[in-house]
Amino acid sequence: MAQVYERVALIGLGLIASSMFWAMKRGGLAGEVTGFARSPETRETAREIGLCDVVYDDIHDAVRGADLVVLCVPVGVMGSVMEQISGSLKKGATVTDVGSVKRDVINNVMPHLPEGVQFVAGHPLAGTEHSGPRSGFAELFDNRWCLLVPAEGSDPAATAQLRKLWEGIGSNVEEMDADHHDRVLAVTSHAPHLIAYTMVGVADDLRRVTDSEVIKYSAAGFRDFTRIAASDPTMWRDVFLSNKDATLEILGRFTEELFALQRAIRQGDGAHLHDYFTRTRAIRRGIIEAGQDTDEPNFGRGNGSNT
Numbered sequence: 671m672a673q674v675y676e677r678v679a680l681i682g683l684g685l686i687a688s689s690m691f692w693a694m695k696r697g698g699l700a701g702e703v704t705g706f707a708r709s710p711e712t713r714e715t716a717r718e719i720g721l722c723d724v725v726y727d728d729i730h731d732a733v734r735g736a737d738l739v740v741l742c743v744p745v746g747v748m749g750s751v752m753e754q755i756s757g758s759l760k761k762g763a764t765v766t767d768v769g770s771v772k773r774d775v776i777n778n779v780m781p782h783l784p785e786g787v788q789f790v791a792g793h794p795l796a797g798t799e800h801s802g803p804r805s806g807f808a809e810l811f812d813n814r815w816c817l818l819v820p821a822e823g824s825d826p827a828a829t830a831q832l833r834k835l836w837e838g839i840g841s842n843v844e845e846m847d848a849d850h851h852d853r854v855l856a857v858t859s860h861a862p863h864l865i866a867y868t869m870v871g872v873a874d875d876l877r878r879v880t881d882s883e884v885i886k887y888s889a890a891g892f893r894d895f896t897r898i899a900a901s902d903p904t905m906w907r908d909v910f911l912s913n914k915d916a917t918l919e920i921l922g923r924f925t926e927e928l929f930a931l932q933r934a935i936r937q938g939d940g941a942h943l944h945d946y947f948t949r950t951r952a953i954r955r956g957i958i959e960a961g962q963d964t965d966e967p968n969f970g971r972g973n974g975s976n977t
Contacts, residue, residue: 671697674835675737681729681751682742683707683716684902685797686768688806690740691721693839696808700835706732707803716803730758738832741767741779746908749778761786764828768794770855770905772819772848774912780821788828791819793851794841795859799900812840813961819848856916860909861924864917866898867906 678700680687687705694700705722706729707713716725726732733739733755743751748767759765765787769775772791783789796814798805816836820829833843846854873892910917934942957963 671699671838673701674699674831674838676701677736677738678703679733679736679739680705680722680742681732681739681755683712683721683725683803684742684801685805685810686794687740687742688716688721688803689796689808689810690742690768690806690839692806692808693811694835697838699838700738704732704736712803719804721803721806729755734758735760737763738835739763739765741765741769744905744908745769745771745775745912746904748775749782752779753782756782756784756787759784759787764788764790764832766790766792766832768792769912770859770909771912772817772846772851774852776819776821776848783821788824789821790824790829790832791821791848792832792836793817793819793855794836796841797901799897801902809840811836814841816841816843817846817851818843819846819851852913852916853919856913856920860913860917861920863898863901863906864910864921865924866895869895870899 678694680691680703683705691703691705694703702723705713705716705725706727707716707725710727713725713727716722729751736759739755739759741748741751745767748769752765761784765779765783766789767775767779769791770793772793776789776791779789779791794811794814794816796811798810816839818829818833818836820826829845836843869892931943931946933939934946
């Protein structure tokens with residue numbers, strides 16, 4: 671694979687940024703990768719494990735001269751980080767992000783975008799429940815999807831170049847409108863995470879089931895809920911506040927479906943339950959056939975599992 675950008679700056683050095691770095695190095699996709707993290711401990715860890723060619727203590731030094739700047743920070747601070755770095759960006763640079771919400775990020779970033787700099791929002795649909803600079807690995811994005819959401823009026827050439835990077839990293843890439851993206855993710859990620867947090871919270875509240883029993887007898891269903899609910903709390907707080915409308919709409923639909931299932935159980939309506947489970951089982955088969963999971967026991971999950 672050929673080099674796509676001469677200099678890439680990673681702002682925020684957690685799971686996604688570290689995985690991007692190792693994947694870019696694996697494919698020779700960037701000449702130099704600089705990094706910055708707000709926490710001195712994170713910067714020290716990154717230097718210790720060789721994450722980024724140079725880790726700077728000053729965010730302006732990290733982005734200066736970069737052809738691509740990747741915002742790998744919680745969606746709630748995207749706008750303020752963009753405001754902070756805007757004066758240090760070189761003309762002709764592209765800024766992108768990896769946030770799970772797109773409309774809110776675009777609305778918060780665009781007012782601070784300097785002239786001659788492009789913003790192409792992005793969202794790699796890959797992750798694990800682990801976070802921090804040590805959690806990254808080059809294969810995280812292999813055969814996963816990355817959705818690109820070019821801001822209105824952005825140069826198609828900037829999007830094409832960013833697409834080339836993500837494809838080199840191993841992703842399948844599609845472009846999507848911001849509002850549609852947020853609705854899709856409310857269904858496929860945001861609402862399921864909230865339901866997982868709730869289910870784990872319910873188990874914690876059921877004092878008739880002791881904590882040791884919840885842990886000891888966790889079958890696959892509850893265990894998978896706990897895996898999802900172990901995700902970064904700051905990130906998910908910001909996601910729900912930033913994608914409020916779409917998430918509330920999906921949760922409303924979920925509540926209606928739940929009431930219908932409660933009624934079927936109460937009334938002993940086995941036919942309704944069987945039809946419902948048959949239909950939902952087909953969706954699981956579709957995910958496996960699309961190569962986005964496996965039907966092995968425990969869903970084939972090892973240590974570096976994707977959510």
